[in-house]
Amino acid sequence: MIANLPFIAVALLIGIALATILLKKNMIKMVMGLAMLEGAVNLFLVTLGYRENGIAPIFTNAPEGADMVLPTVQALTLTNIVIGVATTALMLVLVMVIYKKYGTVNADKMRRLKE
């Protein structure tokens, strides 16, 4: 159980991120929560690929005879990081526009669509 600490950390991070998304009124903080959720999922993916005493999967001047950690999850994480950057950028720009038009980033005061 204690050896599975990274998985527990993932669960706690997801909990904190969800709390940020659901409870915070400030939209910038909600975007931060989403970025944190993304970090949690990335941590989960990387954790899946770890092998005991493994080395980075690169052959250039690698030490002899060591196991390499799994490369696929690292590739997936790399992809997800870039997707996360793109998503966060777009969300922040939308928040910028909302702030310019409404004069607030408070989610509760943003009810114009609801009538």
Place this chain on the structure above:
Amino acid sequence: MTIGLIVKTTGRLLVPFIFIFGFYIVAHGHLTPGGGFQGGAVIATGVALILVCYHYRECMEKFIPVSSFKLVESAGLILFICTALAGLVVASGFLFNWLNATGGLFGNAVAYGINPGDLYTAGIIPVLNFAIGIEVFGALSAVLMFMFAGLKETTSEEDDAELPIENIHKGKKGGRK
């Protein structure tokens, strides 16, 4: 608030080194940790440094306008997809590694197992790395520039309706109260 001469000069001096380091990361993506995304991001930090040192408006007048970053980005992506489509022509497989082990560009044979690494290996991987590097550099710089530009210039209200402006009926804006 203006930014001092020391900051500007230091920034200007540092930027070439940042660019060279980013280029190194992109070029050695198939040998050492790194690759197109990481290298492109490093190069984009150089652009960010320029943006911090100079006002964005000054940047656009002094260096390059923001729309050219979009073109840089498009160029990187077109290089990527053309390399992939070339695989379709050469070996009838989309994204096929048609340069690997041909002896041509990046086509040297690899020493198997643990080795010191040879830059001219791995076929289309370095090409794609460069394509992605160009793309990420253009994309991140463009996003930064647009965000800086969007901070000050308020977008006007005239674009609110769904119809061409001259067709708005008797000055009625439509939309809800």
Place this chain on the structure above:
Amino acid sequence: MNVLLDNLPALLIAVPLFCAFLLPIIGRFVPKIRDAWIICASFAASLVAVITAFTVYTKGTIVYVFGAAAGSPAAPIDSGGIPFRIIFTIDGFGAFMLLSAAIVSFAVVLYLVSSQKERTGRSEFYALYLLLTAGIFGMVSTGDMFNFFVFLEINSLAGAALVSYHRRGGLAAEGALKYLIVNTVGGLMVLFSIGLLYAQYNSLNMAVIASQISLSTLNIIALVLFIAALAMKAGSVPFHFATPDAYSVAPSGITAVMIVASQAGLYGLFRVLFTLYGDAFNTVTLGWVIIVLGVLSMVIGVTMAIPQKDVKRLLAYHAVSQTGYMLLGVGVALAVLGDPVAMTSYGQTAMEGGLFHIINHAMYKGLLFLAVGAVIYRTGVWSLNKMGGLGHNMKWTMIFFLIGALAIAGIPPFNGFASKLMIYESVFAFNPALSIIAMVVSILTLASFMKVFHSMFMGPQLPEYAEVKEVPKLMIAGMVILTIFVIGFGLFPDLVVNNLVAPAADALINNSAYITAVLGGGL
């Protein structure tokens, strides 16, 4: 030529992507050919999709390996029979969705070129439009879980950016942000479940996972997350709050395509339920979960739709409601999947009805959004209270809207009737109460649309709309294409069901065929 035909799945993505990457350059240097370029690009993408679908229907499932030389098998011997590259697997269901996406996206492009003529930033807009199309195509044809996630993100991001095109004083950004947040959370949940599956089977290929899946705690968590996240994408009820906000502020043509984009989420849901988890699970419980989701979507969607004043918001709630019909039909089939007798007597019909409703909904709801968009294009108002008497000046738009409204309400000569009838009949055999709920919802839909039709087009000509003209010809052309399919599918439902829908239903029900197509009977 043969090279192109052998690589159709690659071209399916490469053509729209390449055209979209060139658009900023074209917009910068030769803006005159931009409109022609986008029409040609969309036509080419749709053509490739239609040819691909046709090939699948005539020759069977296409399996395409990315990055391998021509003719390499999907699961090479030297890797121990594991597909280690990204694979596109287009079976009957994928081809069916491709057809629907291709038709709608081409019809909408004609409409958009005309309706957005006066605006700035069109290069970006059209490029995003092509990328949204590519995202839909990719989602419905991929056979790799992570690739599915990447296309899901392309789909959500492009959709959110397109929603914010018409600024409307910040409203559009608000709708886009809501849509993007919901879809990002959904996408990350999908990725987490992909990680869970990967941890157990060390493969991202759907066929490999489907061939090994078992009833374990981790798989149940993954399934729950998949259902929640993809229901979010599809806009079904517990997560429907972002859908109307986004649909009501998006440009009307874009909303029509976003219907198809949300149906790609539905595709993912059905793919996960039937193909990925088809063998391992007690499908009765799962089926009831889907049925309950469907019924809630139908009822809540229609009750929320009736009091709406904003016409696009009203249509968006009806879209939620119609999604319920698809979930209901397919959910009934899922509930009786393990029972061969019930399957042949009504399960198959329920499945076909649910799937047929997908393509029908894409057609008539697209038509309705385009017609409403045409009205807004000429009048500039969204509120039903301010409209009236437009039938005098916009006869064609009125006819198109009427056809769409009758189709969505399930009135006989149109396509909505054909699929709804199949759903009523089969669901009645399963559980009469559900069928009655579906009929009541349909009647409420009819009532709601009669009200909308009356307040928009009927009545005396209002003085402020005296100078309103019919919309330009290209916009009419876009609506005509969809109308042809609405009427055609309604007049010849048997032809469509036998040739297009039945293969899709078979592809979902027999997941062993999917696995064999990729793995070749090994493993």
Place this chain on the structure above:
Amino acid sequence: MKEAGSIFQPKVAIVLIVLVTLIFLLPAFGLTFGAPAATMTDQYYIDNSQTETGANNVVTAVVFDFRGFDTLGEATVLFIAVLGVAMIFRRNHK
């Protein structure tokens, strides 16, 4: 957003968050850190990346060759973000 503030009362939201966190804790009992349950695909990548792609860096080989199509999609996502940002901050006049 609206859904944050008013669909869930804070107390309900906290209960929900705790529940969801507990669900996400379950993988910690099903998986073991440091010893992946199956490694066939990854072992294939490690063994064959040099012969098939010529790259010393296995992760790069996976990103750009074995799963190169994902990378195209990911670059497209970044492209979409830039297009979206450019479109949102566009000028209104021609």
